[in-house]
Amino acid sequence: MDKRIKLEIKLPLVKDIELVAIEGLELMGRHLQIAEEKIGEARILITEGIINAIEHSENTTPFIDVHFIMNIDALVIIITDYGKGFDPSSVENPEIDKKLSSNYKRGWGLKLMREMSDEFKIDSSEKGTKITITKNLR
Amino acid sequence: MRLDFNLTSNIENNVLVIKTEGYINNDGGEKISKEFEEHFTKGINKVLIDIKSSKVINSIGISYLIEIIEKLNEKNGSLYFCNMDSTIEKTFNIMGLFQFAKKVDSVNEIE
Ligand SMILES: Nc1ncnc2c1ncn2[C@@H]1O[C@H](COP(=O)(O)OP(=O)(O)OP(=O)(O)O)[C@@H](O)[C@H]1O
Ligand SMILES: [Mg+2]
Numbered sequence: 001m002d003k004r005i006k007l008e009i010k011l012p013l014v015k016d017i018e019l020v021a022i023e024g025l026e027l028m029g030r031h032l033q034i035a036e037e038k039i040g041e042a043r044i045l046i047t048e049g050i051i052n053a054i055e056h057s058e059n060t061t062p063f064i065d066v067h068f069i070m071n072i073d074a075l076v077i078i079i080t081d082y083g084k085g086f087d088p089s090s091v092e093n094p095e096i097d098k099k100l101s102s103n104y105k106r107g108w109g110l111k112l113m114r115e116m117s118d119e120f121k122i123d124s125s126e127k128g129t130k131i132t133i134t135k136n137l138r
Numbered sequence: 139m140r141l142d143f144n145l146t147s148n149i150e151n152n153v154l155v156i157k158t159e160g161y162i163n164n165d166g167g168e169k170i171s172k173e174f175e176e177h178f179t180k181g182i183n184k185v186l187i188d189i190k191s192s193k194v195i196n197s198i199g200i201s202y203l204i205e206i207i208e209k210l211n212e213k214n215g216s217l218y219f220c221n222m223d224s225t226i227e228k229t230f231n232i233m234g235l236f237q238f239a240k241k242v243d244s245v246n247e248i249e
Contacts, residue, residue, distance in 0.1 A: 016163060022194065040193075040225030047196050096234035100208045105201035108233055112197065115232045 010063040048109035057083025159191040167202030183215025190221030
């Protein structure tokens, strides 16, 4: 039997809506008895991915799509927006000592997603951005 | 519910202790920053954030913490954290935050 469970939601572009996705993640994790630590890290991945999609994309639809596919080994997170897209290679890698003296203290989301995940892929064009994140759960 | 951010604060041995509760998002970060400013302008330069009851944090909230570190550095002060959940600790580690902020078990550890 395939023990994969899935969640597919359309999230409106509303403040703190990432908490709805996190709630789903936690319930799925509990169902499959995933370690609390792994769920905690997945929480960061989901939060940062959703906030970027809502905050930066200039989305042309009133929603973004969020998909989770989970089994006891891994979680795949797919976050899709329908905005303007961006070129990830042009994003500077943040460094704490530089940020301390800079006016822009932000710019951490992509780094956190990259380092907290096991695979991280960005597909972006002028039609929008899809990020696919894999997090091993064992 | 976890949506609501709240904080309480007190001063112990010249250290401003801020206990947070709930999601440290934009609003949460702003509230921490406001509480900090109020005491910082009166000369407090050691701040401990007890983050035990905050399980969710985002990068926008964290940017306020970086701002606090910057201001404390300028006054030879320090930012400390206690009761950190392992995810938040890992997040701060990735960011290199512990080069400029310290982990402690309690306020008594701060000189
Ligand atoms: N889905 C997206 N659509 C368009 N641009 C994006 C998207 N995601 C990220 N970006 C661009 O990449 C930059 C870096 O994103 P990143 O999440 O690392 O930092 P940030 O969102 O600016 O700040 P932080 O995440 O620390 O709050 C953003 O400022 C934005 O220009
Ligand atoms: Mg971001």
